[in-house]
Amino acid sequence: MEFQDKVLKCIDCGSDFIFTAGEQLFFHDKQFKNEPKRCRACKAKRVAVLGATPAGGPPRYAKVETQATCSGCGKQTTVPFRPTQGRPVFCRECFQSRRSAASA
Ligand SMILES: [Zn+2]
Ligand SMILES: [Zn+2]
Known part of the structure; x- marks a missing residue:
């Protein structure tokens, strides 16, 4: 299956971002049903807020130095x-x- 770069809109800041063919392949491999909703910058911001742990992960692993x-x-x-x-x-x-x- 061929993937092509796709332009999506970030739900946080409303700006367009590229859902690259490589990322689509990754999502396809992992059988993720939903396309990414946030641009790279907003995703990074969320990760920083959540302490770099996946949502629902135990917060004690969030290490702040x-x-x-x-x-x-x-x-x-x-x-x-x-x-x-x-x-x-x-x-x-x-x-x-x-x-x-x-x-x-
Ligand atoms: Zn954004
Ligand atoms: Zn000292």
Whole structure:
């Protein structure tokens, strides 16, 4: 079966986008009945909002890595959550030394 590029309209932003022959072949292979409803940009936006997990997937797999500066030693670190404005952020070492200091 031959596929040809098709122009579809995005239901989110209303702009035209190309449903390429390759994508149609992929959809055909997967036996997807519905054509894509959103352009690439809107799809990417939705994925970002949903935390990159497929709809209905467990949210605990949504991993957020945020670049932050440690309030203890000033080192650049990544934290697995979005730091709240004004709240101190600690790197692994500072976090652990603070925790052991608190429990001692
Ligand atoms: Zn769109
Ligand atoms: Zn630190």
